[in-house]
Amino acid sequence: MSARVASRVAVIVAVVTLVLSVVGFIVTLVLSAFVFDEFDAYGEVPIPGSGTVDLPAGEVTVSFHTVDTGQPTSGFPIPQISVNIEPPPGAADPVVTESVGGTTTVNSDTRVRVWVVDVAQAGAYEVTTDGDVGGYISPRLAFGHGSSYGWLLWLCGALAAVGVVELVAALIWSGRVNKAARPLAPHEVLTVDGPPNLTAVPSISAGRPPSDQGIRLEQLRQLAALRDSGALTEDEFQAEKRRILNQA
Incomplete structure (x- = not known):
């Protein structure tokens, strides 16, 4: 190649x-x-309402989940809602951080991430929700992960x-x-459909015309230079070489 x-x-x-x-x-x-x-992998709690959710240790996402008759793509209005998460006996209180994400809507099912909860210990957590959700259909908080x-x-x-x-x-x-791959001398003309034109060869000496053997040697040198520069493939080089030698 x-x-x-x-x-x-x-x-x-x-x-x-x-x-x-x-x-x-x-x-x-x-x-x-x-x-x-999997935004609802660990369960959901209605708003307002309460319920028990089994949460793993680590980061848990909390999303506002509702049914929307339109197809919102951005700027979905999140109502004023609150959540209280009570840990099981002996476990530390989870750390709740506000982290509003983008709106995702699939077949009128809309969800928006509202909080991220850092859970220190896996267990059953008591969740209580509240908020002004009068204009929303089946509002709830979903607990899951990204x-x-x-x-x-x-x-x-x-x-x-x-x-x-x-x-x-x-x-x-x-x-x-x-x-x-450009021609090495002005007399070397590359064509699209064939090998370069090597028929025009300069005189070896200014005082006498070159011999046939000298012309062939000069053509072969030019041919090798074009092959080494990448202007000719090996097959093209061999074919042109045979043509020149057959002229002897």
């Missing part, structure tokens, strides 16, 4: 890598929001970075190869 062909393949590979990483990032982002996000496939976003991002670096390097390489 010549250097010119290899550089073109490198550019194509880099572009494909970049496209796949971008598509993968978008697909993963959509799946994380609509499929992988997508467990967040690492896919990092993977796609890293792949995109690699693709950008590969593309820049491949373009630089391709530019250098194409520059090196």
